[in-house]
Amino acid sequence: MALTLKAMAYFTTALRHGNIAKAAAELNIAASAIATAIDQVEAEFGLTLVTRQRARGIQANASGREVARKCARLLEEYRSLLAEGAALKQSLSGTLRVGYYAPIAPAFLPQILENCLLHGTDVTLELEECDNDQAQDGLLEGRYDAILFVTEDLRPALTYDTLLTAPPYCLLPATHPLAAHPSITMAQIAREPLVVLNRPVAASYYEGLFEPGARQAPVVAYANSTEMVRSLVAAGRGCAILNMRPLTSESYSGAKVVERPITDDLPPLTLAIGYDRSAPRRIVQVFADGCRRHFARTGRAQCIVPPAPR
Amino acid sequence: MALTLKAMAYFTTALRHGNIAKAAAELNIAASAIATAIDQVEAEFGLTLVTRQRARGIQANASGREVARKCARLLEEYRSLLAEGAALKQSLSGTLRVGYYAPIAPAFLPQILENCLLHGTDVTLELEECDNDQAQDGLLEGRYDAILFVTEDLRPALTYDTLLTAPPYCLLPATHPLAAHPSITMAQIAREPLVVLNRPVAASYYEGLFEPGARQAPVVAYANSTEMVRSLVAAGRGCAILNMRPLTSESYSGAKVVERPITDDLPPLTLAIGYDRSAPRRIVQVFADGCRRHFARTGRAQCIVPPAPR
DNA sequence: TAAACAAAATCGGACAAGCAGAGGTAGGCA
DNA sequence: TGCCTACCTCTGCTTGTCCGATTTTGTTTA
Numbered sequence: 001m002a003l004t005l006k007a008m009a010y011f012t013t014a015l016r017h018g019n020i021a022k023a024a025a026e027l028n029i030a031a032s033a034i035a036t037a038i039d040q041v042e043a044e045f046g047l048t049l050v051t052r053q054r055a056r057g058i059q060a061n062a063s064g065r066e067v068a069r070k071c072a073r074l075l076e077e078y079r080s081l082l083a084e085g086a087a088l089k090q091s092l093s094g095t096l097r098v099g100y101y102a103p104i105a106p107a108f109l110p111q112i113l114e115n116c117l118l119h120g121t122d123v124t125l126e127l128e129e130c131d132n133d134q135a136q137d138g139l140l141e142g143r144y145d146a147i148l149f150v151t152e153d154l155r156p157a158l159t160y161d162t163l164l165t166a167p168p169y170c171l172l173p174a175t176h177p178l179a180a181h182p183s184i185t186m187a188q189i190a191r192e193p194l195v196v197l198n199r200p201v202a203a204s205y206y207e208g209l210f211e212p213g214a215r216q217a218p219v220v221a222y223a224n225s226t227e228m229v230r231s232l233v234a235a236g237r238g239c240a241i242l243n244m245r246p247l248t249s250e251s252y253s254g255a256k257v258v259e260r261p262i263t264d265d266l267p268p269l270t271l272a273i274g275y276d277r278s279a280p281r282r283i284v285q286v287f288a289d290g291c292r293r294h295f296a297r298t299g300r301a302q303c304i305v306p307p308a309p310r
Numbered sequence: 311m312a313l314t315l316k317a318m319a320y321f322t323t324a325l326r327h328g329n330i331a332k333a334a335a336e337l338n339i340a341a342s343a344i345a346t347a348i349d350q351v352e353a354e355f356g357l358t359l360v361t362r363q364r365a366r367g368i369q370a371n372a373s374g375r376e377v378a379r380k381c382a383r384l385l386e387e388y389r390s391l392l393a394e395g396a397a398l399k400q401s402l403s404g405t406l407r408v409g410y411y412a413p414i415a416p417a418f419l420p421q422i423l424e425n426c427l428l429h430g431t432d433v434t435l436e437l438e439e440c441d442n443d444q445a446q447d448g449l450l451e452g453r454y455d456a457i458l459f460v461t462e463d464l465r466p467a468l469t470y471d472t473l474l475t476a477p478p479y480c481l482l483p484a485t486h487p488l489a490a491h492p493s494i495t496m497a498q499i500a501r502e503p504l505v506v507l508n509r510p511v512a513a514s515y516y517e518g519l520f521e522p523g524a525r526q527a528p529v530v531a532y533a534n535s536t537e538m539v540r541s542l543v544a545a546g547r548g549c550a551i552l553n554m555r556p557l558t559s560e561s562y563s564g565a566k567v568v569e570r571p572i573t574d575d576l577p578p579l580t581l582a583i584g585y586d587r588s589a590p591r592r593i594v595q596v597f598a599d600g601c602r603r604h605f606a607r608t609g610r611a612q613c614i615v616p617p618a619p620r
Numbered sequence: 621t622a623a624a625c626a627a628a629a630t631c632g633g634a635c636a637a638g639c640a641g642a643g644g645t646a647g648g649c650a
Numbered sequence: 651t652g653c654c655t656a657c658c659t660c661t662g663c664t665t666g667t668c669c670g671a672t673t674t675t676g677t678t679t680a
Contacts, residue, residue, distance in 0.1 A: 001316050021656060030640045045395040048586045051452050054646045055655050061452025063398055063591060070391050077387060081380050085355040088373055142361050142371025276358040281373065331627060340669045365626050365676040
């Protein structure tokens with residue numbers, strides 16, 4: 001590794017000029033540096049590559065020209081490597097790999113992607129649904145460029161931007177007596193059969209919202225997808241507590257559900273986007289900005305049920 | 311040029327191991343050097359390429375693997391560049407460009423080349439006939455790999471090996487009265503019409519062999535090729551003084567000539583091979599060795615007319 | 621829960637490499 | 651013969667690289 005790229009660059013420049021002094025001027029360095037570089041190249045190959053004639057400059061022999069050509073090619077590829085690296089950072093093309101915590105993202109992710117990408121850009125999306133821990137670990141291990149997750153069991157090394165704090169709300173069948181109230185208390189919910197979203201973070205979060213011993217009716221179902229929860233609720237099996245709201249109030253089964261704020265002072269879930277904030281690829285930055293913009297404007301109102309005034 | 315080949319090598323090795331310490335062990339350097347190299351690569355591209363997890367090693371993300379692949383390719387080409395350079399020095403293939411002073415080489419050059427090259431080797435020969443000064447300058451300027459020349463008007467910077475010292479001899483028509491003598495004096499030649507080889511070095515050399523005012527018969531012809539001189543002499547136009555002897559005693563015209571040593575103490579011509587002795591390509595070294603061997607053995611007797619005992 | 625372990629980050633100092641600038645020298649040219 | 655050009659050499663300074671020790675952080679095991 002004695003022969004450095006720098007030496008090659010000096011060498012080829014000197015041969016191109018046939019003159020050490022001119023090459024030094026072009027490169028803005030001292031002539032002695034160039035002379036040294038030429039010596040290094042010759043030493044590396046153990047060949048005489050240039051004839052140095054005082055007062056007449058330098059001249060490459062056939063081997064020297066051969067070597068210079070090869071070096072120039074290598075330098076060219078080096079430059080293109082750097083350029084490709086810059087492109088990797090700059091371009092909107094490439095693959096954007098997003099991991100998202102299953103219950104939170106489907107409500108808004110397509111809309112964001114629609115807004116900030118895909119306008120004729122050459123981006124391949126890889127969207128992967130996973131649990132909150134998997135998302136965080138996947139980001140840390142480089143499997144994802146960005147993750148949408150909630151800040152529970154937060155990994156310390158992870159950098160993220162908060163997008164939204166979503167208070168829990170109560171999901172009821174449209175025909176349920178409580179649906180007539182504009183807002184509901186936890187005490188009321190405690191008397192209703194409950195459908196619980198059974199995901200790693202969610203289940204414990206929702207159970208934890210109740211005072212110990214407060215529950216008076218059973219959990220009638222655990223379901224591990226939001227849509228199943230909504231469908232069960234719509235079918236009248238019970239009510240549920242959720243944080244994120246889909247854009248529709250219909251369930252898959254077609255029956256109507258209603259969302260009602262909860263008056264109790266409950267800890268919200270914090271939705272965040274995690275990504276490498278120090279040196280993101282441009283496409284990642286664009287996506288993260290798009291997410292933030294989305295929730296700064298319309299997104300917030302769409303995705304949460306605002307707490308009731310108390 | 312901040313990103314050195316060395317840094318790339320460290321970087322790729324570290325990623326290959328997924329572990330800085332192991333990479334350091336493989337490369338026999340300190341781990342901190344590798345950590346620095348990784349930092350350099352990331353800084354160069356302004357991207358996070360590697361996630362470092364204490365107690366778990368390092369892991370490249372997609373961009374990191376991409377960059378590592380590109381770097382590995384560049385390193386591969388660097389190694390092949392070095393290998394090609396070494397081959398340039400080592401191989402017997404390639405082009406051997408020989409410049410030779412016209413009057414001296416044709417007598418023996420084909421035989422040498424036959425002996426030391428061309429045994430199934432992949433060598434292209436470029437033989438260029440020229441004058442003594444052109445040969446020397448061409449070597450210094452890298453146009454020739456080796457030159458066969460005489461050490462008159464010697465360029466100071468030129469390195470060479472002496473092959474042969476060739477005393478002048480007298481060339482006579484076979485029918486000439488002097489041809490009966492085993493050797494001849496300059497005084498005898500001075501009375502004969504003379505044919506002179508008119509080449510830059512030769513003409514003055516031959517004229518200088520005579521004492522000032524000693525010539526009693528005219529120069530009947532100047533000819534600028536050895537063969538023309540021999541033909542003129544064979545035709546009986548006069549006699550000539552030469553140094554190198556062809557392998558045949560017939561001239562192109564078919565008439566016979568004879569060579570006779572000169573008894574006077576005259577300066578010989580020194581035949582030499584000039585080439586870069588400090589770092590020759592292998593093919594050049596082989597050729598030069600072949601020349602020296604040739605004249606150490608049979609070549610000498612074939613090419614000169616030994617001086618007569620006085 | 622604590623202790624032991626593993627691996628990366630950090631820091632300071634030693635060493636080497638690269639470079640600038642001055643002075644020297646050989647070759648070309650008028 | 652003297653001047654000019656352009657390379658070479660040498661010295662000291664600056665920068666970079668590397669090592670080794672220490673610290674920090676995270677994992678695994680008792």
